[in-house]
Amino acid sequence: METTSTTDGAAVILTDVHMAFDERPVLRGLSCRFPRGKISVVLGGSGAGKTTILRVIGGLVRHQKGQVVVAGEDISKLSDRQMNEMRRKLGMMFQGGALLDSFTIFDNLALPLREHTGMTEPQIADEVHKQLAAVGLANVDKLLPGQLSGGMIKRAALARAIITKPEILMCDEPFSGLDPISVKRIEALLRRINRGLGITMLVSSHHIPSTLRLADQVVLLHHDHTVTGTPDELRNSSDVRVAEFLNEEVDESRLDDDKFASLDPERAPQARPLR
Amino acid sequence: MIVNAITRLGANVNRFVDELGRISVFGGKTTTAVVTPPIRFGRFLDETFNLGVLSLEIICVSGLAVGMVLGLQGYNTLVRFGAEESLGAVVGLSLIRELGPVFTALLTTGRAGSATTAEIGTMVATEQLDGLRMMSIDPIHLIVAPKTLAMIAVMPLLSALFIVFGLGGGYIVGVWVMGLDGGTYISSLENAVVFVDDVLGSLLKALIFGVLVGLIATYRGYTSTPTSVGVSRATTSTVVVASVTVLIFDYFITALWGV
Numbered sequence: 001m002e003t004t005s006t007t008d009g010a011a012v013i014l015t016d017v018h019m020a021f022d023e024r025p026v027l028r029g030l031s032c033r034f035p036r037g038k039i040s041v042v043l044g045g046s047g048a049g050k051t052t053i054l055r056v057i058g059g060l061v062r063h064q065k066g067q068v069v070v071a072g073e074d075i076s077k078l079s080d081r082q083m084n085e086m087r088r089k090l091g092m093m094f095q096g097g098a099l100l101d102s103f104t105i106f107d108n109l110a111l112p113l114r115e116h117t118g119m120t121e122p123q124i125a126d127e128v129h130k131q132l133a134a135v136g137l138a139n140v141d142k143l144l145p146g147q148l149s150g151g152m153i154k155r156a157a158l159a160r161a162i163i164t165k166p167e168i169l170m171c172d173e174p175f176s177g178l179d180p181i182s183v184k185r186i187e188a189l190l191r192r193i194n195r196g197l198g199i200t201m202l203v204s205s206h207h208i209p210s211t212l213r214l215a216d217q218v219v220l221l222h223h224d225h226t227v228t229g230t231p232d233e234l235r236n237s238s239d240v241r242v243a244e245f246l247n248e249e250v251d252e253s254r255l256d257d258d259k260f261a262s263l264d265p266e267r268a269p270q271a272r273p274l275r
Numbered sequence: 276m277i278v279n280a281i282t283r284l285g286a287n288v289n290r291f292v293d294e295l296g297r298i299s300v301f302g303g304k305t306t307t308a309v310v311t312p313p314i315r316f317g318r319f320l321d322e323t324f325n326l327g328v329l330s331l332e333i334i335c336v337s338g339l340a341v342g343m344v345l346g347l348q349g350y351n352t353l354v355r356f357g358a359e360e361s362l363g364a365v366v367g368l369s370l371i372r373e374l375g376p377v378f379t380a381l382l383t384t385g386r387a388g389s390a391t392t393a394e395i396g397t398m399v400a401t402e403q404l405d406g407l408r409m410m411s412i413d414p415i416h417l418i419v420a421p422k423t424l425a426m427i428a429v430m431p432l433l434s435a436l437f438i439v440f441g442l443g444g445g446y447i448v449g450v451w452v453m454g455l456d457g458g459t460y461i462s463s464l465e466n467a468v469v470f471v472d473d474v475l476g477s478l479l480k481a482l483i484f485g486v487l488v489g490l491i492a493t494y495r496g497y498t499s500t501p502t503s504v505g506v507s508r509a510t511t512s513t514v515v516v517a518s519v520t521v522l523i524f525d526y527f528i529t530a531l532w533g534v
Contacts, residue, residue: 060405087411098406100398112410164410 010069011036011168011200012057017066019052026052027063032219032228039194039201041211044221045245050204051095054170057202058092059083071167088116091166091199095173097157099145105132105156106141112164131159135189151182155189162193168200169193175207183207187214208246220245301415301494308413308420318421319428326387326422327429331436333382338437341378342444345369349445350453359453363460364467366445371468371477372534375438376430377525380484383426383433384517388492391422392513395496396506404497419497423489430485431478438477476534483528484521491517 012034019027026049034040042050055061056068059075068075071089078086099108109128113119119127132140135155145153154174161169171190175183187210194201205211211218212231220227220234222245227234234242349365395418398404404414442464449455468474492513499509528534 055405058409060408084408084411084413087409090409092406092409094402094406096401098402100403100406101401102394111412115410115412160410 009036010034011071012202013067013069014053014056015067015069017056017063017068019049019056019061019063027056028224029066030221030226031066032226034200034202034219035217036200037194037198038216039190039203039214040217040219041203041205041215042219042221043205043208043211043245045206048221050206050221051172054092054172054202054204057168058090058170059087088164089167091161091164091169093154093157093161093169093171093174095176097145097153099153099157099160101145104142104144105137105148108145108156109160109163112160116164127163131163132156135159136185150177151179151185154178154182154186158186158189158193162197162199165197166199168202171201171203173204173206175205175210183210190214297498298490298494301497302490304415305420305423305490305493308416309424311416315417315421318417319424322421322425323429326383326391326425327433330383330386330429330433333386334379334433334437335440337378337382338375338440339444341374341437342366342370342441342446343448344444345374345441346445346448346453350449350455359455360459361463361467362445362449362455363463363465366449367442367464367468368473370438370441370445371473373525373529375441376434376477376481376484377521379430379434379437379481380488380521381518382437383430384488384492384514384521387426387429388488388513388517389510391426391489391492392496392499392510393506395419395422395493396499396509399497399499400501400503400506402501414497419493423486423493426489426492427482427485430488431481434477434481434484472534476532480525480528480534483524487520487524488517491520 010033014033015031017027017030018025026047030049030053042053044050052061056063057070057075059078063076066076070086073086075083075086099105100111103111106125106128109131110124113124113127117124128141132138135158137152137155137159140148140152140156145156148156158171158174161171174186174190178186190201190203191214193199203211203214212235215231218229218231218234220242222241225241227237227239227242229237234246237243345366346362349362349369350359353359353361353365395404398414398418404418407414407417446457446460449460450457495509495513495516496506499505
C-alpha cells in the first residue's frame with residue numbers, strides 16, 4: 001500500500017481527477033484539498049459532481065485519471081481488498097440513509113460493531129444506545145427504517161456512520177428533503193461531531209444557507225470551475241461566478257407563461273363537481 | 276443484409292459469452308464467501324425461512340394438483356390397455372424423476388427467485404449495498420451468499436415435499452375416485468421406484484436446479500440498473516432465464532446421467 005507523506009495537514013487531496021460515466025464526463029481535472037479536522041462542504045448545483053467526489057474518495061467508483069490521496073494513502077493504486085481495508089477509516093452518510101431496510105435500527109447500528117470489533121453484545125447495545133441518544137433518537141431500537149421519518153432516517157444513518165469512530169466522515173446531501181427545523185438539527189449534530197470527535201468532514205450540499213453556516217471550507221463546483229475558500233471569502237468574493245451561484249434567483253421573465261397556464265386557477269379548466 | 280445478420284449474431288454471441296464469464300466470476304465470489312469466516316448461520320436460517328417455509332403453501336397445493344391430474348390422466352390411459360394397476364408406478368416415476376424437481380424449480384423461481392432479485396435490486400437502487408461497502412462489509416458475504424446457499428438447501432426439500440403431495444394427489448384420484456385398490460397403488464409404486472437411481476437422482480437434480488436458480492436470481496439483482504425499471508427488468512429476466520436454464524439443464528442431466 002503506497003503511503004503519501006506530503007499531505008500538509010490535508011485529510012484528502014484530489015489532484016487532476018477525471019471521472020466519466022460511459023462517455024459523460026462528470027469530473028474534468030478536479031484538484032482540491034480537504035483539511036484534516038475541519039468541515040469542508042462541496043457546494044454545487046445538481047449534476048455538478050458533488051456525490052461523485054464522495055464516491056471517488058470512498059472507492060465506490062474508480063476515477064479514470066489523476067491522484068486521490070485519502071488519509072495519506074493514494075487510493076488510485078489500491079486493490080479492491082486494500083480499498084475495503086482503507087474504508088475502515090471512512091464513514092459515509094448517504095443521501096437516502098442507505099440503512100438496511102430488513103434490519104431494525106438497532107441491528108443497523110450494531111452491524112459494523114459486530115463485524116469489526118470484538119465487543120460483546122451488552123457492550124454493543126450500550127454503544128448503539130449511546131450513539132442513538134447522541135443524535136436525539138430514543139425508543140427506535142425495534143423499528144425498521146421504513147417506519148421512521150426522513151429526518152430520523154438521516155440521524156440514524158449519521159449515528160451508524162460515526163459508530164466506528166472513522167477518521168473521515170462523508171455526508172452526501174444531509175439537508176435534502178428536510179424541513180428547516182430538521183436542517184438546523186442536522187447542522188448542529190454535524191458541528192458537534194466535528195468539534196467533539198475531531199473527525200474530518202466532507203459534506204456535499206446544494207443548500208447554500210446551511211453550507212455558509214456550517215463550513216470551515218467551501219469547495220464550489222460551478223460550470224466546470226472550482227473555487228475554494230472560507231464562507232466569508234466566498235461571500236466577499238469578486239469572482240462573478242461565485243456571486244452568480246450564491247445569489248442565483250429564478251428569473252421570472254424567462255418562464256414561459258403558457259406552460260404554466262394549467263396552474264393558474266382562473267385559466268385552468270374547471271373540475272366538475274362529483275355527483 | 277447477410278453481413279448485418281452475421282454482425283448481430285456475433286454481437287449476441289459476444290454478449291452471451293461476456294455474461295457467462297461475469298456470472299461465473301460472481302459464482303466464484305459467492306462460493307468463496309460461503310466458505311470464508313464468519314459463517315453466517317443466522318442469516319442462512321432467515322433466508323431458509325424466507326425462501327423455503329414461505330414457499331410451502333404453493334409447493335403443497337401445486338404438488339397435490341399435479342398429482343391429481345397425473346392420476347386422472349394416467350388412469351384413463353392405462354385403463355385402455357388394462358394396466359390400471361400400474362398407476363402408482365406411473366405417477367411415482369413421473370413425479371420423482373421429472374415433474375417434482377422441474378415443477379419445484381419453476382415454482383420456486385416464480386415465488387422466491389423473483390423476490391430475491393427484487394430485494395437485492397432494490398438494495399442496489401437505494402444504495403444499501405454501497406452502504407455496506409462503506410462499512411468494509413462485503414455485500415456478497417452478507418447478503419448474496421446466504422440467499423444462494425438457502426436456495427440450494429431448500430430446493431431438494433421442497434421438491435421432496437412436492438413429490439409426496441403429488442403421490443397423495445395420485446392416490447386420492449386413483450383409489451378414492453376411480454376405485455383402484457389402495458394396496459395395488461402402493462405396491463406398484465414400491466416395486467417401480469429404485470431408491471438410489473430415482474430418489475437420490477431426483478434430489479441431486481433439485482440440488483443442481485437450486486444452484487442455478489440461486490445464482491441467477493442473486494446475480495440479476497446484484498447487477499440490476501439502480502432504477503425502478505431496472506429492478507423490474509431484472510426480476511422479469513430472472514424468471515425467464517432461470518426457467519429456461521432449468522429446462523435446458525433438465526434435458527442434459529436426464530440425457531447424460533439418466534436421472
